Amino acid sequence: MSGSLNITAATVDPALLDLPWNLPLDEWSNEHIAVLPKGISRHLVRFANLSGYVIAIKETSAELAKREYEMLRTLQRLDIPCVDPVAVINNRTDDEGDPLKAVLVTRHLKFSLPYRALFSQTLRPDTATRLVDALAVLLVRLHIVGFFWGDVSLSNTLFRRDAGAFAAYLVDAETGQLYDGGLSNGQRENDLEIARINIAGELMDLEAGGRVDEELDPIKVSNGIVAAYRSLWKELTSSESFASSERWRISRRVDRLNELGFDIEELAIKTDEKGTTVRIQPKVVDAGHHQRRLLRLTGLDAQENQARRLLNDLDSYSATLGKAGLDEEAMAHEWLMRVFEPIVRAIPADLKGKLEPAEVFHQLLEHRWFMSQDEGRDVPLAEALSSYIKDVLRHRRDEATVIGPPTETLSIPVMTGAIGTITDDEDDWRAKV
Numbered sequence: 001m002s003g004s005l006n007i008t009a010a011t012v013d014p015a016l017l018d019l020p021w022n023l024p025l026d027e028w029s030n031e032h033i034a035v036l037p038k039g040i041s042r043h044l045v046r047f048a049n050l051s052g053y054v055i056a057i058k059e060t061s062a063e064l065a066k067r068e069y070e071m072l073r074t075l076q077r078l079d080i081p082c083v084d085p086v087a088v089i090n091n092r093t094d095d096e097g098d099p100l101k102a103v104l105v106t107r108h109l110k111f112s113l114p115y116r117a118l119f120s121q122t123l124r125p126d127t128a129t130r131l132v133d134a135l136a137v138l139l140v141r142l143h144i145v146g147f148f149w150g151d152v153s154l155s156n157t158l159f160r161r162d163a164g165a166f167a168a169y170l171v172d173a174e175t176g177q178l179y180d181g182g183l184s185n186g187q188r189e190n191d192l193e194i195a196r197i198n199i200a201g202e203l204m205d206l207e208a209g210g211r212v213d214e215e216l217d218p219i220k221v222s223n224g225i226v227a228a229y230r231s232l233w234k235e236l237t238s239s240e241s242f243a244s245s246e247r248w249r250i251s252r253r254v255d256r257l258n259e260l261g262f263d264i265e266e267l268a269i270k271t272d273e274k275g276t277t278v279r280i281q282p283k284v285v286d287a288g289h290h291q292r293r294l295l296r297l298t299g300l301d302a303q304e305n306q307a308r309r310l311l312n313d314l315d316s317y318s319a320t321l322g323k324a325g326l327d328e329e330a331m332a333h334e335w336l337m338r339v340f341e342p343i344v345r346a347i348p349a350d351l352k353g354k355l356e357p358a359e360v361f362h363q364l365l366e367h368r369w370f371m372s373q374d375e376g377r378d379v380p381l382a383e384a385l386s387s388y389i390k391d392v393l394r395h396r397r398d399e400a401t402v403i404g405p406p407t408e409t410l411s412i413p414v415m416t417g418a419i420g421t422i423t424d425d426e427d428d429w430r431a432k433v
Helices: 014-018 063-079 127-144 185-208 216-236 246-261 289-298 304-320 330-347 359-374 380-391
Strands: 006-007 045-050 052-060 084-090 102-107 157-162 165-170 242-243 260-269 277-287
Touching: 006 127, 014 084, 052 063, 063 084, 063 102, 102 216, 127 157, 127 165, 127 185, 127 216, 157 304, 165 304, 185 216, 216 246, 246 260, 246 277, 260 289, 289 304, 304 330, 304 359, 330 359, 330 380, 359 380
Parallel strands: none
Antiparallel strands: 006 084, 045 052, 052 102, 084 102, 157 165, 242 277, 260 277
C-alpha cells in the first residue's frame, strides 16, 4: 500500500504518491500510462505522466534500483549525458500485503528517441553510422571519467538530434562501475568488444525483420565503433612531441580538441634536456566546449553540434555586419534578438513540439541553402521560413513526446553558413531578417 512506501529522492514530487504503486507495473491502467515508443530492456519499463512531464518506471530489485539511482546521480555530477534519476520506490505491497518489486523512476529526456524509433521504414547505412559514431563519443566520455559500462548497446542509449548528427545519452547504468583510478586498457577494450557484439546483434535483428536498407552491413557498421572510439581516444589522450621551434602546434592541438567539442583543463608540457623537443599531453579533457560558450553568451542550452552551428552563425553575423570588434556579449545579445528569437517566435504553436528550437534553426539554414541552390537566387529568410514550416516541419512527428529507455549516438560534422545565404565562406553572409 502507498502508506508503507519507502521513497528515495533528492526532491520528492508529491504527485508520485498518486500513482498505483499497489499494483504490479504490467497491471497499470491506461489512465496512468503514457503510450510512447520504447526500446528493448531486460526489465519491465512503463512510462507515466507526472506533473506535466513524463517519467520512465523500471521494475527491478531494491538493491539494483538504489545502486543505479546513485550511479546516475554521480554521472550527472560528472557532466556525463544520461537520464535524470527521479526516485527509488521500494517496500511496495499489493492490496493483500504481498511484496512487489522496487522501481527506479527516471525523467523522460525530451526530444530523445530509442534507436528503433529514429527511422520510419528502413534504417539506412548513413543513419546507422551516425548512431554508432554518437555511441563512440559517449563511450569515450564515460571511459575518461573512469566508468566501465559493461553493457554497451544501442538499446541502452537514447538519442537526440544534433544538427544533422545525433547526441547519445546513457539510459541503463545497472551494470556500470566507476573506478577512481581510471580504467585499464583491458577494461576499455572489454567495453569496446561488448559494444561491437551488441550493435552487430541489434542490427542483425533489424535486418531479419526487413527493417534495414539492403546495403547496410551490420558487421561493418558495428566494427565502426571500434575505429571511431580509438581515433577519438587517441586525439584526446595521446602525447605529442615536436621541435621547440614548432610551438604553434600546441595551439593547433588545443584548437583541434575544441573542434571536437572538448575543453582542456590542463596541459602537461615538457622539454628535453637540450630544450630542442617539446612534449605535450592533455591531462584533463571535458566535453561541451561549444555548448558552454553558447550558454555563456546567449543563455541558450543546445546540443554540442547545434551550439557549434549557432555560434558559426553568430560569428558570421558579427563579421559580415562589420561588428567583429564589438563586445562579444553585446554582439551575442543583438544576434539573439534580431536573428534567433524571431525565428523561434514564427513557429506556429501547434508545431513547437516537433523539434527543439536549436534543431529547427539548423534545419532552416539547410533548407534555405538548398532552396537558393535549386532556384539560383538568394532566397529571403522569410520565404525560406514559410517554405520550411509548410513543406518540412509540419510533416514531422512530435519528438518532444516520443521517448524510450534505449537510444543512440552522435557524430561531429562541421556546418558553415548563417541565416543569410549559406555558403562555405562565412564572410558571405547577408542578413535578411
